[in-house]
Amino acid sequence: MRIINRCRRLCAALLFIGVSPVVGIASAQAVDVVIGVPNWPSAAATASILKVVLEDNLGLEVELQNGTNPVIFEAMDTGSMHVHPEVWLPNQANLHGKYVETKGSVRMSPNGVPSFQGMCVTKASADRTGITAIADLSDPDMAKNFDTNGDGLGEVWVGASGWASTNIEKIRAKSYGYDETMELLEMDEALAMADLDAAVAKDANHVFYCYTPNHMFALYDLVILEEPVYDASKWTIIQPTDDPEWLEKSSAPVAWDLAYLHVHYAASLEESHPEAAALLSKVALTTDQVSHMTFGLVVEKMSADDYAKQWAIDNADLVDSWMK
Numbered sequence: 001m002r003i004i005n006r007c008r009r010l011c012a013a014l015l016f017i018g019v020s021p022v023v024g025i026a027s028a029q030a031v032d033v034v035i036g037v038p039n040w041p042s043a044a045a046t047a048s049i050l051k052v053v054l055e056d057n058l059g060l061e062v063e064l065q066n067g068t069n070p071v072i073f074e075a076m077d078t079g080s081m082h083v084h085p086e087v088w089l090p091n092q093a094n095l096h097g098k099y100v101e102t103k104g105s106v107r108m109s110p111n112g113v114p115s116f117q118g119m120c121v122t123k124a125s126a127d128r129t130g131i132t133a134i135a136d137l138s139d140p141d142m143a144k145n146f147d148t149n150g151d152g153l154g155e156v157w158v159g160a161s162g163w164a165s166t167n168i169e170k171i172r173a174k175s176y177g178y179d180e181t182m183e184l185l186e187m188d189e190a191l192a193m194a195d196l197d198a199a200v201a202k203d204a205n206h207v208f209y210c211y212t213p214n215h216m217f218a219l220y221d222l223v224i225l226e227e228p229v230y231d232a233s234k235w236t237i238i239q240p241t242d243d244p245e246w247l248e249k250s251s252a253p254v255a256w257d258l259a260y261l262h263v264h265y266a267a268s269l270e271e272s273h274p275e276a277a278a279l280l281s282k283v284a285l286t287t288d289q290v291s292h293m294t295f296g297l298v299v300e301k302m303s304a305d306d307y308a309k310q311w312a313i314d315n316a317d318l319v320d321s322w323m324k
Contacts (some may be wrong), residue, residue, distance in 0.1 A: 032060040033269070033276055035083040036072030039160060040189055042213060042261075045293035046085040048308035050263070050283070053319055056312065058275050068162040069095060070241055076266040077105040083280065084264040088115065091164040091259060094239045105267050107277070111284035112260030113213065116224075117165060119156070120210035122200060123221040129205060134225040137178035137207065145205050146182070154182045157192045157208040168237055168252065169209055175253040176227075182207075193298065196220065213261075213290035215298055230257040261290070282322040289315075 033054055037047045051062040065081060073095045075081035089096055089112070099106040119134045126132070129145040136142045137154065146154030158173065159166030166186060173179040185192075192208060193216065199206035200220060210216060210224070231254045238246040269277040296307045312319060 030061060031063045032273055033062045033083065034081045035062060035064050035085060036067040036075065036081045037064050038067065038069060039162060041294040041297045042290045043086040044304045045297055045307055048304040049311055050083060050085055052308045052312045054276055057319065057323060060273065060276060069164060073099050073106065077103065079266060079268050082266045082269050086261050087264045088164065089260050089262060090257060091168065094242055106264050107267050109263040109281050109283050112262045113285050113290055114287055115212055115259040115261055117211045117256040117259055119207060119225045120222045121207045121225065123223050124203060125205040125207065126223040132226055134227045135176050137182055138176055140181050143178065143181035146207050155185050156182045157185045157187065159186065159209050160188050161186055164239060167239055171237060171247060171250040172252045174247065175251050213287045213294065215291060215295040218295060219299065228254045230255050279322050
């Protein structure tokens, strides 16, 4: 398998979506709640919204800290962080299983946001190449339609470094066989969307990992590539944190199951700040609301902090429902 790692520094990506890379530096003032911020726009927006809500309604001192999924879960386990704003399940099923189901040190809000995941091409790409299914990418002749550097292999963005879905897309590429015909590009989402912008502007063919909730479907005319429906018996996923031979032992030659996004929080909050734990357990968002968050940060270029403050005003009734 050929994997091109074009990941840039995390702070650069977070600056793009409005989260300061210096957030998280300890201050002299005591911090009540620390919220982890993974490196994608909707998580940054949700983290900032939770910060505003907890500060304005409960009078708590809340801090944001950048972190990957494993780092945030481990920190919630030890108490150095308290909230993960957007855990994707089943993507992070291994972390959820360890800290929620086995250790019991982390709690999950039961209100999940439905999410689709798959592979997309632009409508123009589908019209030009005739591609309809993800398995078509394993055909060397089809793959060449997505070759931009002349090496005979196509290129496909499979996600950002640190995303559980990125590892799963590598497994899916191996399972479908297009790891032999396509270079698997791993880079921050901001850079990947810039590549998509450039491809659309140049009327060039483009294939990439796509998901909802996300602003990309509002900006572009996209085609979701077909694949066999999800079958649990054919979905064997092992993450690198669990086994060094994760890729060889995994297989997923079918579509993703419907995913759900949940707020997770440290069980220790139930003792230190029970009112915060109660509020977090009632957080409920819709797919449209989360999609609007990514649009606001990425397309409208709002900072996560400014977006969160306005969101809290516009959704005061919803926030009140979390307080009951």
